[in-house]
Amino acid sequence: MSFLPHGYPHMGSMERPVMHSFVPVLEKWVKNLRPRRVWEWGPGRSTHVILNGLAEDAKLISIEHDEKWLAKIRDEIGDDFRWSYDQLSVTRRVSSYAHRILQEKEKYDLIFIDGRRRVECVVAALQAVHPQGVIILHDASRRAYTDLIKPLIEVNECILDTLVFRPKAVLHSA
Ligand SMILES: C[S@@+](CC[C@H](N)C(=O)[O-])C[C@H]1O[C@@H](n2cnc3c(N)ncnc32)[C@H](O)[C@@H]1O
Numbered sequence: 001m002s003f004l005p006h007g008y009p010h011m012g013s014m015e016r017p018v019m020h021s022f023v024p025v026l027e028k029w030v031k032n033l034r035p036r037r038v039w040e041w042g043p044g045r046s047t048h049v050i051l052n053g054l055a056e057d058a059k060l061i062s063i064e065h066d067e068k069w070l071a072k073i074r075d076e077i078g079d080d081f082r083w084s085y086d087q088l089s090v091t092r093r094v095s096s097y098a099h100r101i102l103q104e105k106e107k108y109d110l111i112f113i114d115g116r117r118r119v120e121c122v123v124a125a126l127q128a129v130h131p132q133g134v135i136i137l138h139d140a141s142r143r144a145y146t147d148l149i150k151p152l153i154e155v156n157e158c159i160l161d162t163l164v165f166r167p168k169a170v171l172h173s174a
Pocket residue numbers: 020041042043044045046047064065066069114115116
């Protein structure tokens with residue numbers, strides 16, 4: 001399966017992917033995978049989409065760098081025992097933002113990447129995803145992402161600018 005071209009030279013402005021273009025893809029994978037453990041970088045509309053499809057005893061962890069944005073999402077979600085979150089800085093040279101998932105020593109059935117430091121998050125996610133799980137990257141047509149991650153992944157599908165993938169088989173055994 002090929003990657004998207006960089007940018008959207010073939011589309012008019014009305015057709016270009018929008019901020020929440022990932023929604024149908026994310027809904028589909030939450031429904032089909034029935035994930036028990038989900039990780040997300042960059043909460044927002046995606047958090048609602050995931051929680052809408054999540055079983056009562058499943059868990060979602062969201063990582064956000066911006067205090068005000070996180071407060072807004074917390075207000076929207078209210079009490080939901082399936083959801084926890086962490087606010088982590090992206091200003092340090094070695095960012096805990098991406099590394100945080102590795103500290104949990106869990107494997108995740110679904111990992112959604114839509115925040116900051118996305119290439120770092122992909123590298124961390126490749127190590128934290130369950131062998132039957134998937135990683136979903138939004139805005140995947142950005143050249144800085146595609147050029148760097150392409151050798152590391154096996155693509156399941158790519159719809160508009162939302163890329164669904166797993167680690168290349170050789171990475172699982174490394
Ligand atoms: C692409 S957005 C995340 C979108 C999120 N996954 C969603 O579905 O809405 C990436 C970051 O932008 C920041 N942000 C600030 N204002 C925002 C806004 N009005 N909408 C979405 N994200 C915003 C947040 O820090 C967020 O983590």
